[in-house]
Each structure stands twice: as C-alpha cells, then as structure tokens.
Amino acid sequence: MSESSLSTTTATETGLGAGPIAADDGGWYIDLMPDELALARAQMASGLVGLAEAVLVRRVAQLQTQGGAALDELDVARALLAEALWRQGRPIAAGGVAGRIRASSLERRRPLIMVVEAEALAATGQSEAAASLMQRIIDEVGVDEAWRLRGGVASRLPWPVPPSLRARRPAEVAAARRGMEPSGVPTIADPERTAAAHARLEAARLLYGAGDAERGDRELMVALRLDARIAPEGLPLLEPTLEIEAPTERLLLYGDLLRAAGRGPEASAVYDRAARS
Numbered sequence: 001m002s003e004s005s006l007s008t009t010t011a012t013e014t015g016l017g018a019g020p021i022a023a024d025d026g027g028w029y030i031d032l033m034p035d036e037l038a039l040a041r042a043q044m045a046s047g048l049v050g051l052a053e054a055v056l057v058r059r060v061a062q063l064q065t066q067g068g069a070a071l072d073e074l075d076v077a078r079a080l081l082a083e084a085l086w087r088q089g090r091p092i093a094a095g096g097v098a099g100r101i102r103a104s105s106l107e108r109r110r111p112l113i114m115v116v117e118a119e120a121l122a123a124t125g126q127s128e129a130a131a132s133l134m135q136r137i138i139d140e141v142g143v144d145e146a147w148r149l150r151g152g153v154a155s156r157l158p159w160p161v162p163p164s165l166r167a168r169r170p171a172e173v174a175a176a177r178r179g180m181e182p183s184g185v186p187t188i189a190d191p192e193r194t195a196a197a198h199a200r201l202e203a204a205r206l207l208y209g210a211g212d213a214e215r216g217d218r219e220l221m222v223a224l225r226l227d228a229r230i231a232p233e234g235l236p237l238l239e240p241t242l243e244i245e246a247p248t249e250r251l252l253l254y255g256d257l258l259r260a261a262g263r264g265p266e267a268s269a270v271y272d273r274a275a276r277s
Helices: 003-014 036-045 049-064 067-087 091-098 111-123 127-141 143-150 170-177 191-209 213-226 228-241 248-260 264-276
Strands: 020-022 028-030
Touching: 036 049, 036 067, 049 067, 067 091, 067 111, 091 111, 111 127, 111 143, 127 143, 191 213, 191 228, 213 228, 213 248, 228 248, 248 264
Parallel strands: none
Antiparallel strands: 020 028
C-alpha cells in the first residue's frame, strides 16, 4: 500500500481530515468535515437526525477505546448523541446517554443537556424533579431561549410560551393593526384601581338611569381612566343616551370606550364625527 493510500485510509477511518489528501490517481481531495462531530452537527442542522445518531454511536465507540486522553471529546460526543436521540422522540434513551457525561464536564451543564435530562425525568414519571429542573433552566436562560432550544420537540412538561407567541386580547390586536401600542389597557391590573373603576361605573349607571347624562359621563370617564377593561360594560350605558347631534365631548368619550373595547374602526369613525361637529 502506498503512502498516499495509507494517508487516505487513515483519515477516512478516524474521521479526521487535517487538510488536502493525496489520492492514488494523482488528485487531491479536501475533507470539508474536519471530524465526525462536525459532520453530526451538520446532519442535525439539516434534519438528518437518524444519520447523525449513527455517526455519533460510531464515534463514541471509537473514543471509548482511547482512554483518558479522549474524555473531553467523549463528553461532547455523548452530549450530541443525547440531543439526537431526544430530537427523535426518545427522551429516556437520551437521558441515559446524558447521564454518562461526567458531572465535572461543561457539557453536563449546557442548557440543552439540562432540557434533555428534564424531559427524561418527565418521561420516567418523575414529574416533580422534572418541573424543578425545567424551572432552573428557565431561570438561567429565560423563556425565549428555552423555547428556542427545544426547537418544536414534543414535551410532557408545561414549558411557558414566549410573550411574542401568546394570544392577545382583541384590543391589543386592533391596536397592533393601527401600528400603535394598546391604549389604556394595563399589563398588570391594580386591584384598588379596578375596584374604584367599578364603583364609578355603578355611579354612572345610576346617574344615567336618573336622566343626568352630564354627571354620568363624568363618572364613566373617570372609570375608563382607572381601568380600561370596563369599556364593554360602559358602552351599553352611554349609547342609549347619545343623541343624533351629540356634543364633541360625548363623542370623544364614546370613541375612547370603543377603542378600549377593541373596536378600532368604529372608534375612528366616531372620532371623525367628533372632528366635524
């Protein structure tokens, strides 16, 4: 066997391409994958997780025969193999592989490996330990990063949904379509303000019933400023009292109620009407 042939065989068997390789036909070949771990990463990124598993199983077997000199690379290979198994819907097998990574290794503390271990715990019925580990991951990397790491893999754990993917209220959707932030809708309700708003709303109901529309408008306006969520209840109080030629102030209050209730197009029409009055 020639020296060039031996070099080619050695590089192929070990999976290590150190640069251009001379072949028997006089040409040169460049190994674009410097090692099998890089190959496995590329395969997983391309969705070929089954092929990546086969490459990693072979590489792990090779590294196990090399003793202490290859422990770091062996941990990396096992971490990749655990990820490949988990992404194929085999969390228990993935957890077994992840458990063989040395506790002192940095690979064991990677968030993705912690996700794999949490899923393995959930699959084996250890729900409390799995939930505790899930919360630790969220505390360390955040909701968005934890969601990205999972990459759409099915889970038995109640992973929180990132705010950008959560369902929005009709008022927020209407505001987003207008290219503006929701107006007057607090993110976190203040119980005291909510209670005060409902007290003002009831006062407005009594005043409208007594025929005092002017004072009823004032009470309803304060209620809306305290908590915009009363808008759907305030609209039935105001609408029956609106005359055809309503004053500008009443039309503006009506538009504010419609906008807070998520009825943006109707609110815009009322504002236009107020501008012409």
